Amino acid sequence: MNKVIKLQDLGTKDFKETWDYQEQLFKGVLETKIKNRREDAGLETDNYFLFVEHPHVYTLGKSGDLSNLLLSKEQLTQKGATFYKINRGGDITYHGPGQIVGYPILDLDNFFTDIHKYLRFLEEVIILTLEEYGLKTERSSGETGVWLDVGTPFARKICALGVRASRWVTMHGFALNVNADLGYFDHIIPCGIRGKAVTSLNIELGVKKVNEAEVKEKLLKHFKVLFEADFV
Structure with a gap:
């Protein structure tokens, strides 16, 4: 099992560009898993x-309801915001400056095959950081999420x-204000x-x-311990 996670800080990046990049990494991990099953290739899967x-x-x-967006297309433009229907669970949310977004693209076969546990661990990373x-x-x-x-x-x-x-490979993740x-x-x-x-x-x-850099350091520290992982 490969518990090494390749860390990348993309800085400020357009949502659609980042989504496409996530999909690229996600599909790469899936293709390796499929090859392993079909050909017994024994290849390690990457984590990001x-x-x-x-x-x-x-x-x-x-599973979201479009009526939970309270802006028209014209109002979105006026606010300098974009809108996307995407392939994660959950309803509507907002991303923007001053928010740390984390996208773990993990092969859970390298860690544990339990989506419920995975979500609880992501929440625990946030809870321990804010503590x-x-x-x-x-x-x-x-x-889901973390509350006060x-x-x-x-x-x-x-x-x-x-x-x-899909096939125990994850994408999307958390958004911490x-x-x-x-x-x-x-x-x-x-x-x-409501x-x-x-x-x-x-x-x-x-x-x-x-200090957002400090928050990121704390998030990674707790993620590393909970997932028994190493970052490179």
């Missing part, structure tokens, strides 16, 4: 982890999750959940800007 920050974009998952900033975050029953003050009128989401998997402009969430019903707020790490800490 992409960090990226997207320009303003709204994405709608396979280092003095925040108590948690899961909300029946709702669950079960109270002040419940708010700080990290969204949405993944796709670090220095995000939360005004863009006003134009959607985030994840299709009456729940969103938040960002800088707001929770009461600071103007959080």
